[in-house]
Amino acid sequence: MACERADTLVHGYFDNELDALRAAEFESHLEQCSECVAALDALESLRSTINVAQPYEKMSPAFRKKLLADLHVKAATVSFPSRAKTDWRWLAVAAAFLLLIYGGWRVASLNRVDSRETLMASKIVDAHLRSLQPGHLEDVISTDQHTVKPWFDGKVDFAPPVRDFTEQGFPLQGGRLDVVDNRTVAALVYGRRKHVVNVFVWPTSEKDAAPRTGSIQGYQWIDWRKQGMEFYAVSDASAPDLQQLQRLFSN
């Protein structure tokens, strides 16, 4: 009584996976096999049950964003050396061109400097927020400056001044690579009571500068330049806390 084809071939037919010859054969079989007709009906009804239930699960927009951001950071961080040759040449041409236009239009005004700094600070705060996502804070976890400092060797082309300030209330927690404004920077992670402080460091050719402070979205930042290094510390700790950390770094 049981028709073998009702178990197998009917699926191939239902899924359009039979070649023309076998499909035609099956169709003529269908005309005389009620079992296969019933099986085909059951498959139709199963598919419509599934379609009505809409079980397809998409990722949440927030997770998609995070996933793409991770990939982007990874790509930007790791491919920096191999892409340098081709990309930077174009970037340099583009940058020179933009500078030329910009410089032609207006000389440096205080206004412009301000907006540029605000932009930079908001990028730093973004990087800080990104680092607070689970598993993103440190690449090297250590409270020992002699572990953290060598970790950066070969990963960045400068030696970030890694120092532990546990006794002064800013225990070193670790470090990681980050990308800020298209450049690879060293990020040093400190604790301040319950708060996390990110100190971003990268080399600069500009001369030393006194600290400037500000706040964005409730996060404090402080920026200073010393001995060829640009420092940006950012945290939800208080502004005096960051100023204290800045003084520790400058001593």
Add this chain to the structure above:
Amino acid sequence: MSNPVQGKGSDVLDSQEQVRFETLVLPHLDAAFNLARWLLRSRADAEDAAQEALLRAYRFFYGFHGGDARAWLLQIVRNTCYTWLDKNRKAKDMTEFNEEVHGLPSPSPETLAIAGNDRDRLSEALKALPPRYREVIVLRELEGCSYKEIASITSIPIGTVMSTLSRARRQLQMALGNAAPKEATHGV
């Protein structure tokens, strides 16, 4: 299709490969998540697995020489999920069963309100299938994969995709309680 997760892989894609990766692989993120979601039966686990699979795909993209990028990515997702299931099964054997940890999350009231009972019933029935059956249903009915794609994603020989689907569908029909009489009496 070669196994995408053998060899050391590369941490670096040059800019051209980067663009290729973004055009070929990234459009299939939802497919990747959906498969992981149904194989692991939890959104949180699926997010972790999707993330791991995507990084693996990124690292091994040099080994992808054209063809069906969706099938290639889903193959990696599937392998990642099975490794995951394997690991959790071992952990489960060692600890006592704990509903907090191992229990399945029940659908939220909002979901039920929107979809009524159909969605809930199907979801429970799907979750109850063995993973090997669940994956062919997801690939065929949700993802619309051809038998050839199913074969390459799941490593089932192409000749047995049809019979695997047949068994999977029958079990799903029975779980939903609308199996044809013959199937109900014969069992699986």
